[in-house]
Amino acid sequence: MSEVDLLITGGMIVTACDSYPGDLAIKDGKIMMIGQHLNLPAKKTMSADGKYVLPGGVDVHTHLEMPFGGTVSSDDFASGTIAAAFGGTTTIVDFAIQGKGQTLAEAADIWHRKAEGKAVIDYGLHLAVTDATEDVLTEMASMIAQGYTSYKLFMTYDGLRVNDDVFLKALLQAKDHGGLISVHAENYYIIDYLVKEFLAEGKNEPKYHALSRPPLAEGEATGRAIKLAKLVEAPLYIVHLSCQEALDEVIRAREAGFPIMAETCPQYLLLSEDNYNEPDFQGAKYVMSPPLRPKENQAVLWNGLAQGEILTVATDHCPFNFVGQKDMGRDFFGRIPNGAPGIEMRLALLYSFGVGQGRMSLQQFVATTSTNPAKIFGLYPEKGTIAVGSDADVVIFDPNLERNINKGILHENVDYTPYEGFLVKGFPVTTVAKGKIITDHGQFLGQLGNGSFVKRKSPMLL
Numbered sequence: 452m453s454e455v456d457l458l459i460t461g462g463m464i465v466t467a468c469d470s471y472p473g474d475l476a477i478k479d480g481k482i483m484m485i486g487q488h489l490n491l492p493a494k495k496t497m498s499a500d501g502k503y504v505l506p507g508g509v510d511v512h513t514h515l516e517m518p519f520g521g522t523v524s525s526d527d528f529a530s531g532t533i534a535a536a537f538g539g540t541t542t543i544v545d546f547a548i549q550g551k552g553q554t555l556a557e558a559a560d561i562w563h564r565k566a567e568g569k570a571v572i573d574y575g576l577h578l579a580v581t582d583a584t585e586d587v588l589t590e591m592a593s594m595i596a597q598g599y600t601s602y603k604l605f606m607t608y609d610g611l612r613v614n615d616d617v618f619l620k621a622l623l624q625a626k627d628h629g630g631l632i633s634v635h636a637e638n639y640y641i642i643d644y645l646v647k648e649f650l651a652e653g654k655n656e657p658k659y660h661a662l663s664r665p666p667l668a669e670g671e672a673t674g675r676a677i678k679l680a681k682l683v684e685a686p687l688y689i690v691h692l693s694c695q696e697a698l699d700e701v702i703r704a705r706e707a708g709f710p711i712m713a714e715t716c717p718q719y720l721l722l723s724e725d726n727y728n729e730p731d732f733q734g735a736k737y738v739m740s741p742p743l744r745p746k747e748n749q750a751v752l753w754n755g756l757a758q759g760e761i762l763t764v765a766t767d768h769c770p771f772n773f774v775g776q777k778d779m780g781r782d783f784f785g786r787i788p789n790g791a792p793g794i795e796m797r798l799a800l801l802y803s804f805g806v807g808q809g810r811m812s813l814q815q816f817v818a819t820t821s822t823n824p825a826k827i828f829g830l831y832p833e834k835g836t837i838a839v840g841s842d843a844d845v846v847i848f849d850p851n852l853e854r855n856i857n858k859g860i861l862h863e864n865v866d867y868t869p870y871e872g873f874l875v876k877g878f879p880v881t882t883v884a885k886g887k888i889i890t891d892h893g894q895f896l897g898q899l900g901n902g903s904f905v906k907r908k909s910p911m912l913l
């Protein structure tokens with residue numbers, strides 16, 4: 452047999468359905484063989500003794516170099532994907548946001564230019580439809596055929612949101628052509644009313660951002676989006692679900708057999724609205740939409756993951772520097788750019804606080820961070836599992852490595868982390884993307900531009 456490129460020996464291979472000791476042989480960017488004590492000539496051999504060998508993480512919710520409210524998120528496709536790789540993520544799906552009057556193809560081109568020559572891991576693009584003319588809805592069909600199989604619609608935000616009539620048409624168009632609609636579900640009018648009330652009362656601090664977007668607003672919009680999907684029997688993916696009110700709607704629909712799939716994010720599992728009270732305007736670091744919720748809500752979401760009611764954990768990584776960006780809203784919470792960083796610590800946080808604290812199994816950890824998002828967004832089985840013939844996107848994860856999270860150990864291009872001071876046990880030590888070692892024990896060994904655009908298939912409905 453000819454030499455393989457990389458042999459990873461002695462680890463515990465973990466997938467969404469099992470774990471077993473085994474060696475992995477990698478050649479030409481693919482997993483070529485899995486077995487015990489593989490005795491093959493290899494250009495390079497790595498020991499994974501005492502460690503887990505996981506399928507590379509798939510983060511289907513990132514915003515790199517995204518314009519928002521007069522500024523731009525601070526990670527580009529270079530720094531953002533490097534941070535992702537250090538954290539054990541080997542594929543992202545970012546959002547190309549359609550500008551007013553643009554075609555979807557034009558929006559996609561703009562995001563391709565941001566990514567090309569920079570991304571160090573593979574990436575797909577969702578298209579966020581903000582100007583859904585008849586022509587644009589028609590264009591969805593040809594874009595689906597070109598590998599843009601998922602579309603995001605916003606029910607809130609001036610300039611981005613669509614009304615129910617457009618939402619319904621988009622659901623039908625996606626369903627007819629093998630695409631998937633995902634939705635940012637919050638009730639625009641509730642938020643608009645409350646923001647104006649707070650402004651009139653001189654309530655300007657960051658905590659009013661959260662109070663102006665109550666769980667009721669998310670629950671209502673989630674329920675409405677689900678009903679529209681049910682009406683036309685279309686699948687639907689709910690991004691960044693944050694609260695019981697929204698989860699109840701998802702559970703009811705799933706129990707009735709509808710393919711309603713939900714995502715949550717580490718910030719909703721681990722942070723709470725208490726963070727908005729941090730002194731000196733630091734609550735602005737947590738201004739995101741939906742906002743952080745009361746602490747009791749965390750257990751609800753963990754339980755949703757454990758029960759399989761929430762299928763994925765993505766980050767909604769959308770970093771803005773505290774100094775120079777978040778502080779644009781010092782006088783009014785409505786001018787604080789919405790979003791927070793998180794692309795790098797997703798696996799470590801979910802493992803430590805999920806598996807480590809008995810809230811989920813090792814298999815659920817892999818399913819929610821890699822396998823399920825890969826299936827739902829048309830990347831499976833090339834991505835999202837360890838199997839012969841799959842892409843050699845592999846993470847060696849040390850379940851005993853303890854780290855104290857602080858800004859200093861991270862590679863995200865932003866001046867803070869919402870997880871400052873969190874202690875984790877379990878940390879990715881080596882990341883392999885398409886057969887190449889791109890991070891190893893804190894060293895970056897990858898190359899800018901080695902990540903490729905991935906044309907995605909139709910969703911698998913979970």
Ligand SMILES: [Zn+2]
Pocket residue numbers: 512514767769
């Ligand atoms: Zn987002």
